[in-house]
Amino acid sequence: MTPVERLFEGDKHGAGPGLHRMSALLAHPxxxxxxTIPTARVTGSNGKGSTCAFxxxxxxxxxxxxxxxxxxxxxxxxxxxxxxGADISAEAxxxxxxxxxxxxxxxxxxxxxxxxxAFERQVLSxxxxxxxxxxxxxxxxxxxxxxxxxxxxxxxxxxxxxxxxLEHTALLGPTRLDIALEKAQAAPSGGVLLLGALPGELxxxxxxxxxxxxxxxxxxxxxxxxxxxxxxxxxxTAWLSLPQHGHRPRAPASGALGASSGGxxxxxxxxxxxxxxGSR
Numbered sequence: 001m002t003p004v005e006r007l008f009e010g011d012k013h014g015a016g017p018g019l020h021r022m023s024a025l026l027a028h029p030x031x032x033x034x035x036t037i038p039t040a041r042v043t044g045s046n047g048k049g050s051t052c053a054f055x056x057x058x059x060x061x062x063x064x065x066x067x068x069x070x071x072x073x074x075x076x077x078x079x080x081x082x083x084x085g086a087d088i089s090a091e092a093x094x095x096x097x098x099x100x101x102x103x104x105x106x107x108x109x110x111x112x113x114x115x116x117x118a119f120e121r122q123v124l125s126x127x128x129x130x131x132x133x134x135x136x137x138x139x140x141x142x143x144x145x146x147x148x149x150x151x152x153x154x155x156x157x158x159x160x161x162x163x164x165x166l167e168h169t170a171l172l173g174p175t176r177l178d179i180a181l182e183k184a185q186a187a188p189s190g191g192v193l194l195l196g197a198l199p200g201e202l203x204x205x206x207x208x209x210x211x212x213x214x215x216x217x218x219x220x221x222x223x224x225x226x227x228x229x230x231x232x233x234x235x236x237t238a239w240l241s242l243p244q245h246g247h248r249p250r251a252p253a254s255g256a257l258g259a260s261s262g263g264x265x266x267x268x269x270x271x272x273x274x275x276x277x278g279s280r
Contacts, residue, residue: 040055042140065084069139071143097121145186180202195218
């Protein structure tokens with residue numbers, strides 16, 4: 001089996017769920033730059049992939065370079081590794097997969113029986129790709145849940161929760177509340193969690209739990225409203241209405257992840273074609 005094949009085959013979670021393997025692997029000194037790149041992490045039962053795509057394009061429209069990690073892929077595994085409108089090349093994927101295989105081999109030799117899973121290999125490979133040529137921003141799609149997902153080990157202070165439904169109950173819990181609380185912890189203590197349209201009571205419980213955990217949870221409908229969306233061929237344009245005054249999501253002071261693509265629809269209560277902000 002080649003290093004590239006090892007990225008996408010075999011047990012997804014290796015020796016089992018947990019962040020210790022991913023945290024150890026991402027602590028490699030050649031990956032230290034990750035903590036300096038503004039990053040957003042997106043979770044949810046439905047809509048997280050499209051949200052990552054929208055966010056990436058909004059950031060690109062603002063003139064920023066963006067790297068995005070998503071899963072699963074539709075046609076080609078290289079789709080999971082995307083930057084500035086293009087998937088990773090076969091040559092680059094082979095290079096970072098070989099580096100990942102070396103790191104995983106060293107880890108598993110040091111900790112026999114603590115097997116690294118395929119998804120962890122993918123996250124590590126993406127991290128290597130990003131570190132070799134750091135972009136202005138990174139967008140990560142969570143695999144499953146949030147609290148114990150491999151992407152959770154990546155330095156990031158801004159997360160989004162798109163929706164909650166019954167899924168992966170053996171891992172995340174038997175109720176929507178259990179699942180929502182697992183997903184909400186895609187944001188770290190001190191970070192920001194933007195909430196999609198959750199049912200009232202579920203939203204209230206998630207916000208309350210986040211207060212205990214030190215996460216600032218903000219329903220996105222209180223920050224931005226989609227006023228109009230237009231599809232032209234394979235390109236969608238959306239206009240957001242944003243408050244000029246009042247509360248904005250409180251972000252840690254360690255740098256901002258923001259974009260404004262401007263546009264002809266700007267008026268007194270908005271910022272034009274598309275705007276998103278937050279922090280790493």
